[in-house]
Amino acid sequence: MSAHSTPIPMIAHKSGPLAGVAEVPGDKSISHRALILGALSVGETHITGLLEGEDVIDTAKAMRAFGATVTRVAEGDWRVNGVGVGGFAEPTQVIDCGNSGTGVRLIMGAMATTPIAATFTGDASLNKRPMGRITDPLALFGARAVGRAGGRLPLTLVGAVDPVPVRYTLPMPSAQVKSAVLLAGLNAPGETVVIEPEPTRDHTERMLRGFGAEIDVTDSAEGRVITLKGQPDLTGQSVAVPRDPSSAAFPVCAAILVPGSEITVPGVSRNPTRDGLYITLIEMGADIAFENPRDEGGEPVADLRVKYSPALKGVTTPAERAASMIDEFPILSVVAAMAQGTTVMQGVKELRVKESDRIDAMARGLEACGVTLEETEDTLTIHGTGAVPGGAVCESRLDHRIAMSFLVLGLVADQPVAVDDGAPIATSFPVFEPLMAGLGARIERTAP
Ligand SMILES: O=C(O)C1=C[C@@H](OP(=O)(O)O)[C@@H](O)[C@H](O)C1
Numbered sequence: 007m008s009a010h011s012t013p014i015p016m017i018a019h020k021s022g023p024l025a026g027v028a029e030v031p032g033d034k035s036i037s038h039r040a041l042i043l044g045a046l047s048v049g050e051t052h053i054t055g056l057l058e059g060e061d062v063i064d065t066a067k068a069m070r071a072f073g074a075t076v077t078r079v080a081e082g083d084w085r086v087n088g089v090g091v092g093g094f095a096e097p098t099q100v101i102d103c104g105n106s107g108t109g110v111r112l113i114m115g116a117m118a119t120t121p122i123a124a125t126f127t128g129d130a131s132l133n134k135r136p137m138g139r140i141t142d143p144l145a146l147f148g149a150r151a152v153g154r155a156g157g158r159l160p161l162t163l164v165g166a167v168d169p170v171p172v173r174y175t176l177p178m179p180s181a182q183v184k185s186a187v188l189l190a191g192l193n194a195p196g197e198t199v200v201i202e203p204e205p206t207r208d209h210t211e212r213m214l215r216g217f218g219a220e221i222d223v224t225d226s227a228e229g230r231v232i233t234l235k236g237q238p239d240l241t242g243q244s245v246a247v248p249r250d251p252s253s254a255a256f257p258v259c260a261a262i263l264v265p266g267s268e269i270t271v272p273g274v275s276r277n278p279t280r281d282g283l284y285i286t287l288i289e290m291g292a293d294i295a296f297e298n299p300r301d302e303g304g305e306p307v308a309d310l311r312v313k314y315s316p317a318l319k320g321v322t323t324p325a326e327r328a329a330s331m332i333d334e335f336p337i338l339s340v341v342a343a344m345a346q347g348t349t350v351m352q353g354v355k356e357l358r359v360k361e362s363d364r365i366d367a368m369a370r371g372l373e374a375c376g377v378t379l380e381e382t383e384d385t386l387t388i389h390g391t392g393a394v395p396g397g398a399v400c401e402s403r404l405d406h407r408i409a410m411s412f413l414v415l416g417l418v419a420d421q422p423v424a425v426d427d428g429a430p431i432a433t434s435f436p437v438f439e440p441l442m443a444g445l446g447a448r449i450e451r452t453a454p
């Protein structure tokens with residue numbers, strides 16, 4: 007998202023039944039990776055279903071700056087002609103990753119073992135987020151980061167001249183850190199090993215294998231051990247991006263909450279490392295059927311049929327499930343507020359370092375809407391009563407998921423719910439407004 011984009015105030019009103027087919031955009035995590043691996047391959051990569059959200063467009067621009075040819079053929083249909091592992095050119099301009107943690111962190115990994123320098127920046131949200139979690143392991147390969155105190159952007163990364171392979175245990179459950187280390191390992195000789203005590207989304211591992219890397223994943227007492235053989239020849243592939251389960255979460259939860267609704271969301275990824283929200287919603291009593299399960303492009307997908315679910319009850323989400331639903335806690339907290347009883351979200355401190363501190367952003371906005379809750383550094387507890395008064399303007403804090411969550415709340419709260427700025431929605435779900443309107447949701451822009 008551009009650093010100075012104009013705020014778009016929005017409001018959502020109580021809506022009648024939602025109905026229809028919600029074709030949500032392509033998966034954001036897979037879209038970033040398809041562009042980056044395409045750029046690191048020899049030959050042409052053909053991507054269909056690419057998410058054309060601002061975060062991914064910023065990654066496409068960055069891949070061009072590192073020397074790849076990236077072309078948009080039609081909507082969602084992109085071609086990348088890569089430069090091969092170790093073939094990145096030194097960019098002549100600052101790489102602006104906008105609002106995207108995934109973009110900047112994976113790209114830093116991808117260039118860290120090539121002897122070039124690049125300077126990275128982002129918007130006001132991204133420039134507050136921690137980058138030491140990336141630059142620390144990249145230093146083990148021989149890369150050097152020079153930047154602001156506290157490991158914040160803007161920073162310059164100087165890639166290793168003679169990279170060495172690394173064995174690294176993740177200090178926090180982060181697919182971005184895991185992926186940065188694996189992408190750096192691509193241009194290091196020998197084996198790079200990442201150990202993740204708690205499993206996180208595995209799209210990088212799946213896709214590296216698909217592009218021709220030798221990668222082994224074994225479960226051990228220490229956790230998941232991922233071993234990558236360095237300096238492979240990656241070759242361009244066809245990648246069909248499945249629809250994003252994190253974006254699907256918004257129409258799905260809206261349909262569960264709005265009386266009389268019934269919607270279908272086709273072709274959504276059901277990768278087990280992304281499935282925590284759906285498991286949780288079913289435990290709460292949601293009516294979701296997973297139809298036509300199939301495999302598309304190496305990812306399991308299904309069509310979701312979702313119905314209004316009147317008897318939702320509070321649940322506890324255990325810490326070990328948090329990574330598989332890390333981006334879905336904001337919308338889960340809306341469902342929890344509308345359920346009967348208490349929902350406890352455990353092991354969620356990573357939410358504090360997302361586009362915003364998502365525990366604080368949800369807690370303050372929900373309180374303003376009349377919801378009772380408690381938070382600790384690592385938990386969020388919501389006392390649901392089956393109804394939310396609403397009637398507040400909530401801050402979205404440059405965070406797309408916070409903005410969309412409060413707008414879904416407005417569809418069922420007694421009084422309308424507004425957000426001060428819906429502009430960040432374009433980072434991950436550019437068609438959110440027409441898609442929700444097409445289902446019958448009353449979400450509007452208001453005069454600033
Ligand atoms: O690897 C990825 O594509 C992502 C990993 C997660 O971040 P962390 O790795 O920081 O948990 C997630 O929140 C983000 O939206 C996408």
Ligand SMILES: C=C(OP(=O)(O)O)C(=O)O
Nearest residue numbers: 105106107108109333360
């Ligand atoms: C955390 C998110 O993205 P990123 O870290 O890529 O900014 C998200 O999309 O919810």
